[in-house]
Amino acid sequence: MPMITGEEYKRRIDAMQTEVWLDGKKVEGAISTHPAFKGVIQTQSELYDMQNERKESMTFLSDTTGERVGMSYLIPKTKTDLENRRKMIQQWASHSGGLMGRSPDYMNTVLASFAASIDILKGKPNCFPERLVQFYEYACQKDLSFTHTFVNPQSNRSKLAYLEEDVTNARIVKRMEEGLVIKGAKLLATQGGMTDEILVFSAPGAKENSHSYCFSIPSDTPGLKFICRESFVNEDSPLSSKFEEMDTIVIFDDVLVPWERVFLHDNICAANDLYIKGKFVPFTLHQIASRQVVKTEFILGVADQIVETINIGEYQHIQSKMSEIVKGLETLKALLQYSEAEAELDPSGVMVPARGPLYVAINQFQELYPRFTEIIQLLGASGLISIPKESNFSTQVGKEIDHYLMGAECRGKERVALFRMAWDLTMSSFGSRQTLYERFFFGDPVRISQTIYQFYDRTSSYKLVEDLVNRKS
Numbered sequence: 118m119p120m121i122t123g124e125e126y127k128r129r130i131d132a133m134q135t136e137v138w139l140d141g142k143k144v145e146g147a148i149s150t151h152p153a154f155k156g157v158i159q160t161q162s163e164l165y166d167m168q169n170e171r172k173e174s175m176t177f178l179s180d181t182t183g184e185r186v187g188m189s190y191l192i193p194k195t196k197t198d199l200e201n202r203r204k205m206i207q208q209w210a211s212h213s214g215g216l217m218g219r220s221p222d223y224m225n226t227v228l229a230s231f232a233a234s235i236d237i238l239k240g241k242p243n244c245f246p247e248r249l250v251q252f253y254e255y256a257c258q259k260d261l262s263f264t265h266t267f268v269n270p271q272s273n274r275s276k277l278a279y280l281e282e283d284v285t286n287a288r289i290v291k292r293m294e295e296g297l298v299i300k301g302a303k304l305l306a307t308q309g310g311m312t313d314e315i316l317v318f319s320a321p322g323a324k325e326n327s328h329s330y331c332f333s334i335p336s337d338t339p340g341l342k343f344i345c346r347e348s349f350v351n352e353d354s355p356l357s358s359k360f361e362e363m364d365t366i367v368i369f370d371d372v373l374v375p376w377e378r379v380f381l382h383d384n385i386c387a388a389n390d391l392y393i394k395g396k397f398v399p400f401t402l403h404q405i406a407s408r409q410v411v412k413t414e415f416i417l418g419v420a421d422q423i424v425e426t427i428n429i430g431e432y433q434h435i436q437s438k439m440s441e442i443v444k445g446l447e448t449l450k451a452l453l454q455y456s457e458a459e460a461e462l463d464p465s466g467v468m469v470p471a472r473g474p475l476y477v478a479i480n481q482f483q484e485l486y487p488r489f490t491e492i493i494q495l496l497g498a499s500g501l502i503s504i505p506k507e508s509n510f511s512t513q514v515g516k517e518i519d520h521y522l523m524g525a526e527c528r529g530k531e532r533v534a535l536f537r538m539a540w541d542l543t544m545s546s547f548g549s550r551q552t553l554y555e556r557f558f559f560g561d562p563v564r565i566s567q568t569i570y571q572f573y574d575r576t577s578s579y580k581l582v583e584d585l586v587n588r589k590s
């Protein structure tokens with residue numbers, strides 16, 4: 118049975134011997150019961166259950182096995198497939214208000230996009246497209262969950278850094294009969310330690326062959342370590358207690374990657390092409406924009422409730438700030454649907470969303486999201502800090518705070534619950550990390566806007582000007 122339940126997901130993750138380090142200590146025992154992970158693992162398990170409950174809209178019938186597989190693994194062949202993918206992604210996103218950037222659909226989409234790009238690897242040295250397809254089918258059958266890592270550690274970002282000896286980046290150190298041996302580190306893997314597998318590939322720009330690879334291994338492969346940042350879980354906070362996706366540094370201590378899991382190695386050109394020319398970018402951006410639409414709807418809802426609760430909707434600048442969120446939302450929705458309307462069937466029969474509008478959507482969101490969090494702060498003002506924990510309402514001072522913290526038409530307890538959520542969304546360590554995430558997780562906004570500049574087809578604009586300049590009368 119390809120689709121797993123939430124319980125199966127938890128059982129599988131708990132049974133693994135994944136090496137996860139938090140605050141200098143190794144996480145021992147069932148990770149799904151650990152305070153830093155239990156909330157998000159519970160939420161992730163609810164997503165798997167939802168997929169079982171809504172088979173019609175969240176799964177598809179596999180061509181290879183005839184069995185039902187999660188829709189986020191679907192390689193779309195038609196525009197309707199693309200639309201169905203979007204709707205499925207948005208159902209999952211709605212469960213967390215879009216706050217879980219790495220719900221399983223993110224990486225399922227990445228793997229499906231690689232499997233849909235095998236033409237790029239065919240016939241190239243050290244490339245194994247058939248293994249990639251086999252692995253994709255295996256992942257569909259097992260409903261595997263993934264984390265991933267591709268950026269190298271941030272030790273030296275100078276253009277001349279390549280002149281220095283490489284002492285940090287994960288690289289191939291041996292090519293053996295059993296497989297490749299990897300040593301070094303990668304910058305980050307969100308959800309590291311709470312997935313079945315980790316997909317590892319090299320970001321474009323590798324300068325040495327040993328830095329170019331693409332492979333997937335179980336999270337508990339010997340020698341693989343996930344080092345966590347500090348946990349941002351606060352049991353009393355409505356969002357971090359459920360959606361705090363841990364970020365981890367990934368260390369490869371002579372990790373053996375068996376050949377059947379190596380999709381490419383020692384081929385800089387193929388690694389770059391798989392990332393840049395393959396379907397990774399359009400499909401992943403389509404998943405991201407679908408989630409970000411839901412997240413913006415959630416932000417709008419929180420802002421709207423703040424406005425109503427303290428009755429500030431009559432002020433012109435409040436209306437204008439609310440309109441800013443609405444304009445962002447409508448722009449994102451339009452770009453997303455435009456990418457589907459302009460999707461094209463590629464020679465291998467895959468329906469690929471247009472990448473131009475999607476690149477604009479994500480680059481726009483990197484600026485919009487910090488502004489949205491600022492708007493929530495500007496609307497909420499001191500309300501975002503007058504937020505005693507819920508437990509206070511059942512103490513000796515409970516009656517007083519319920520009275521003195523009342524809203525225009527609600528009791529203090531209700532008002533504080535809303536403002537506490539708004540604080541957790543935009544100001545707590547969880548909320549600040551959300552902002553950093555939206556700014557950077559798919560790449561540096563500066564370089565994404567450079568990419569838009571480099572690839573945007575300006576021929577018709579150029580010609581418009583040329584025609585007018587040369588018009589005689």
Ligand SMILES: Cc1cc2nc3c(=O)[nH]c(=O)nc-3n(C[C@H](O)[C@H](O)[C@H](O)COP(=O)(O)OP(=O)(O)OC[C@H]3O[C@@H](n4cnc5c(N)ncnc54)[C@H](O)[C@@H]3O)c2cc1C
Pocket residue numbers: 265266267268270271274304305306307308364550553554557558559560561563564
């Ligand atoms: C919360 C979070 C979660 C993440 N999760 C994952 C994950 O799960 N897996 C994963 O692989 N990655 C993940 N990332 C990493 C993400 O892909 C990177 O943060 C992103 O690509 C930017 O790289 P960097 O952080 O190394 O920034 P840098 O590249 O080090 O940039 C730092 C600063 O220097 C500037 N700069 C550096 N180089 C240049 C240049 N060549 N030209 C112009 N300006 C430059 C940048 O504009 C920026 O201002 C995550 C990031 C965050 C913040």
